[in-house]
Amino acid sequence: MIELQHVRKSYDDGTSWAVADTSFTVEEGELLGLIGESGCGKTTTLKMINRLEEPSSGLISIAGKNVMERNPQELRRNIGYVFQGIGLFPHYSVAENVAAVPRLLQWDETRIRQRCQETLDMVGLPLEEYGERLPSQMSGGQQQRVGVARALAAQPDVILMDEPFGALDPVTRAELQEEFKRIQATLNLTVIMVTHDMTEALLMADRIAVMKGGEVLQIGTPYELLNEPAHDYVQEIVEMPRQRADRLEKLLHRSAS
């Protein structure tokens, strides 16, 4: 269970607020989708949860324990994190990148190797073919999948994902979404996933939080958001997929006729 209470964060000593008075709770085993305008504070929120940034004020707790009172290294090792900017180690091979957290946890080498194989298979990059490559020798989408594999490798209970599938083609993306959802449900993982794809959020998330300008405008199940949007922006954003599908339909009919 992840709980944020009145969390605020400013990068410029209070002149502006990247995150302004945010409170929400993610239940154990829940997948929370986090969606919102570019620059509204999503990444900052995730980083505060695993203490990559310190909140300016407010309280964050995981499983009832204030994160500020936990050893940050131990905390982070138990949270899988998929970085928005991919964040692979350029001097580590793909296999070494995936093995990084298990190594920190001092798993034995055969278990690490087996786990690398599993997770890389899961993201469609077999260890044999891609394990020895450097990140710079992979395509953008391949790098992103390595990032996902790395976050899952140590079998954490809590996973924070910052646009984990953004650079993937629709087919691969759909496969990974389903695979991930299955694992999440099976292992009862607690997940916060930032995404810009409303469809993805609606399909995968148990609940969705919509942020704007550093604040959470509404948080609720996809159904609630669609049917009782509490804010114009929420309405706009949840209707986007349907609207676009309609536009598409029209367009195709027009060009066909």
Added chain:
Amino acid sequence: MIELQHVRKSYDDGTSWAVADTSFTVEEGELLGLIGESGCGKTTTLKMINRLEEPSSGLISIAGKNVMERNPQELRRNIGYVFQGIGLFPHYSVAENVAAVPRLLQWDETRIRQRCQETLDMVGLPLEEYGERLPSQMSGGQQQRVGVARALAAQPDVILMDEPFGALDPVTRAELQEEFKRIQATLNLTVIMVTHDMTEALLMADRIAVMKGGEVLQIGTPYELLNEPAHDYVQEIVEMPRQRADRLEKLLHRSAS
């Protein structure tokens, strides 16, 4: 007009082909969407067009001139390029990043400043507020928009975009798509845009090329692709938006009932 004839590219001296025997033509003023599996060779194709990579064989020409016979610097200055990995200069401020190509073209400073203002306004990042920031002080989506602004700054006729809107929230993304489409149509720009969002491709592109494993499977108007898919993969990919909308519909009905 951009023309590729039997272009091939291998990163490992012919053991495997990142791009295998690709030919297509993009007419002047046309926006070609390029879509395909992760790692199928999209970025490589774009990079060969502005000579960031040399093709292993084949011919590429722009406006009838073989690019290999053109001065590469001059060629690139006249092609806007949006990098997949954003590719901003970390030591340049946002304004300096956007001004980079105009400076290379030795525009005068007032014109440069005015153009920075225009393009940054267009991507929703007013010069006054964001101009002095370093890329590292921006969110992922903001950085991506700066990359788009930089590519447009020097008013090129040809633009290559590698997932230009991938890190943007749906609302901002829709706005930018429309804005860009408008400019493209007005200025009659020739554009190749890599995207993973089939909806985006269908809505924006005049024609769409679908790649897989280094080859172009089919190239055609959205209507053609939807109605006469030449390949299972093409069918799968073009039907994805509709399929997902349907799944969404069902899901929401179920959770409502």
Added chain:
Amino acid sequence: MSENLREQLLLLPDYFQGHLTLTLIAMSLGVAVSIPLGVWAAQSNRVKGPLLTVVSIIQTIPSVAILALVVALLGGRIGLVPAITALVLYSMLPIVRNTVTGLESVTDDVVEAARGIGMSSRQILLQVRIPLALPVIIAGIRTAMVWTVGLATLSTLVGATSFGNFIFSGLQTRNLVAVTVGSVAAAAMAVILDAIIGGIQWLAENRVVQVDEKRFRRVRNAVMTALILCGGFIIYSLLPEEEVDFVVGGKGFTEQYIIAGLVAAELEGAGFSTEQRLGMGTDVVYEATASNSVDVYLEYSGTVWSNQMLREDNPGRETIMAEVNDYIARTDNLTNGSRLGFQNLYALAMRRDRAAEMGISSISDLRPYAADMVAGGDLEFFSRPEWLQLRDTYNIDFGEKLTFDTTLMYSAVNEGQVDIISAYTTDGRVAAFDLLILEDPEGALPPYDGFLAVSSEAAMNPGFMAVVGNLERKISDVAMRQANRMVDVDGRPVSEAVAYLQTFLD
């Protein structure tokens, strides 16, 4: 403040100018040469290996050997040019190596982005790679800078003035104060120049994001001021010296400063313009006069006798003076402009009252007492040939022989802790403590007659020679001692000592 320290600090401005000039010019050239070489090496693997090997090899040549080599290659030329050449050669390795490494460490994706927007290799280099490699390049420059400041001390060996003048003369005469002053001055210069580079780097890094506007402006102003000062300094140093009629030279101690001042004053009085160049090494000032870079300076017969003529015998004061005159005229075209009258040599000195009590006035009178006497010498006296000569000639040896720092030695004899000390005949403290210089009837001590060595060009000017000739035998031991005392002991300015000596001229 000890007299020794004061004496050293008097030399500071001159040495500072020399050291700073050497360092700034050498570093400017070093950076100007090394960065392009580093860039070249980073561009081509075929250049990189050989270039770094050559630069490394230069670095392994010991500094003393490289100086000798450069002097030899420049056809025996001494002074600023060989010193700077050696320093530039020595500054290259850290800059070239760090430039190569820094440029190579710039990540490929940034370079690709730069290529992608159409920058030329040159533009990528100047606008992307160098700025991103700057911290590493500057680290190399800072290392080289500190190194150069340290090595510049060796320039003294090839006749370029630097803080090394303190250190080498200090090491030779075991004058720890001089060594310390030189070392501290060099260290301070290194730290300050390093801070200036650090400031420039800070400004470059905070160019875009001015975290603290006020602080940025403060640092910028400080750095700009420092840079303007340095720039002005280089220009000033390189300015062709203002044409003066005569250059008065001098070595690096009080007496030399006073006599140089006296000669200059007299020349000015006769309507000539002059310039003083003091604090030079013995050989350097001699060479400089031989090559007409200096027109006149105070030399001692004994110095030429032993240093230039390599003679060790002692045929007497007059013979030596005559042979020296002959020698300098023959070999180096120098003229003895006038013999001033005083001698500056090691001698034995006692408290006047003690000497009277014991009836001692000359060294030979010591024989019956010496075995019971306690003698004080400066740090090197008892191991110098002068003492051995004295000992053997008069067949005396003291019961106890103590060595002292010069200042302590004088107070020791004054307070009766020692009976007799080694002293320079013209030392101001001999006058200050009213000591008796014992006579040397056997002439065991080689004579060090002060005379004005005149360059061949100046010697052809009758007006000049008249002024210089007017000093002939005008300055007695007592007068010179008193003049030295005024500066060294009483702390009065050199000009006053000059005025005092002028009273002896007609």
Added chain:
Amino acid sequence: MSENLREQLLLLPDYFQGHLTLTLIAMSLGVAVSIPLGVWAAQSNRVKGPLLTVVSIIQTIPSVAILALVVALLGGRIGLVPAITALVLYSMLPIVRNTVTGLESVTDDVVEAARGIGMSSRQILLQVRIPLALPVIIAGIRTAMVWTVGLATLSTLVGATSFGNFIFSGLQTRNLVAVTVGSVAAAAMAVILDAIIGGIQWLAENRVVQVDEKRFRRVRNAVMTALILCGGFIIYSLLPEEEVDFVVGGKGFTEQYIIAGLVAAELEGAGFSTEQRLGMGTDVVYEATASNSVDVYLEYSGTVWSNQMLREDNPGRETIMAEVNDYIARTDNLTNGSRLGFQNLYALAMRRDRAAEMGISSISDLRPYAADMVAGGDLEFFSRPEWLQLRDTYNIDFGEKLTFDTTLMYSAVNEGQVDIISAYTTDGRVAAFDLLILEDPEGALPPYDGFLAVSSEAAMNPGFMAVVGNLERKISDVAMRQANRMVDVDGRPVSEAVAYLQTFLD
């Protein structure tokens, strides 16, 4: 190959071992100290400024001064320890500065990723920051390495053997061959060690992507071999020397090698184990024997007379020998184990036939002819006190005086281009060309009697003293000359010369 070159190359293995030991140990310590300091500085801005300032200040101290300082701080201790200390101090700046800079240049997002997956600061440092900063850190190490190889030459000044032994003795005796050998050897060592570091770096960088498997393996094997050799070398150098009964010392020229060999052979013959340590500086071997690190070596009375006792007079061969014996016993507890019989001193030599023709056998016979004679001297003879002494004592001067490289000088006299030359009395070429050494009836030349200086410990061993004493007056000038000739001129091994000399013992 010139004799001079052969002589120098003979010294190479010894100096190489010394130089490599110094460099490897100093660099290992330097890296071990500097990288942690650099890491510390990169972590805290409060440490960084002061630390870099201190390291910079150390760097500005001139190398000669720092050596003197370290020796003083270590209580007068000479040899490896002060040399290494100074080298370590000097190696720090480039490594510390580049470590700081390299660590600071690692981009924030990689560090953030490392923090994000739960690495501790230590793990981030070791697994991310240092690997990514490695090129820059290694650049610093390579600069320091080259620097250290160059500076290690100065270790000679504090009694540690290095290539500096070539360079300094070469500079002093104007032996350009020696200087060149030393410089080339140092440069070669720098280039090779640099290449090894370069190899390690290449391996580290290509660890993951083995572009060319075969090449990778080849480089790895080469580097491993080099590292194992270096490691073995350090261990070997640091191994407590095998306990031998006696250490035979020697300075760095043929005669010393031969006599050391002879003494060792005799000692071995008497059942003692020995070890030879040759090529030391005069003062160093003297000090080493005084402190019982060396047990016996060949010294010359005149050397002690002038170098240690600072005497310049010449009371005759026997008196000097007696006074020297007295002096070394009194001040340094050394014993004269035996006086060998020969003297090694400057003398005048002529072709035997020419001398007979002119009726010349001693220097005084030269008086009527000297003004018409052409004399040849080695590069320093005519500026040495020996010549001045000769000239003044016999009141002769030669009509023409030419200076030569030693080898050329002997052929010049042999071929009649010059009439008379300066020679060392025991020089093998005197025998080879059958030259006549002129007598010195007035004793103008200070005597250089060869004798075996024995350490206080060895002197207490009667068996040892018996062996050494057995050499008393057994080696005549002629015998020594012949022995030197065998090695120097005929190119036979030292052992043969030793065997030859053994024929004179009973």
